[in-house]
Amino acid sequence: MPESNPNLIQRLAALALRITGALAFLAPLLTRLVIGEAFHLTGHGKLANLDKTTGFFASLNIPFPHANAIFIASLEFVGGLCILVGLGTRMFAALLSCTMIVALITSDGGAWLEKFPGDLTDVTSFTFLLFLIWLVLYGPGPISLDWLLSKWLHIGQKQGTNP
Secondary structure (H helix, E strand, O other): OOOHHHHHHHHHHHHHHHHHHHHOOOOHHHHHHHHHHHHHHHHHHHOOOHHHHHHHHHOOOOOHHHHHHHHHHHHHHHHHHHHHHHHOOHHHHHHHHHHHHHHHHOOOOOOHHHHHOOHHOHHHHHHHHHHHHHHHOOOOOOOOHHHHHHHOOOOOOOOOOOO
């Protein structure tokens, strides 16, 4: 009788691992959908209100505020769309990570440091940065244009690798 408990626990653990393995595609997909939409919408808002964005950048003493406003707004708009569909995910996630670091340094000022460590996730820029870094390191997942392109072009064909 004592032997059945370890077998039951092993079977339950194996079942749990199979289920979570089968659902693993959801993590990068959901992350991409949320982050991609968020950046696309903020980029759209910045492009629609470019004068306001330029003024805000100028108030933060960002050099060449108008050129940087156009660049960042365009990067967020296009990069958000690309992350949403999983195209150039790692590249756009890396570029947008840089914008989040600048946001933490400039617009969030030192406020995010005051929240360290307990309330740090209350700072949107920091939370977005964490998700973006995760996408850079782990990739877009199997439900993405990057994945399809890598299969079509025979890139990264080792078992278990993401593009």
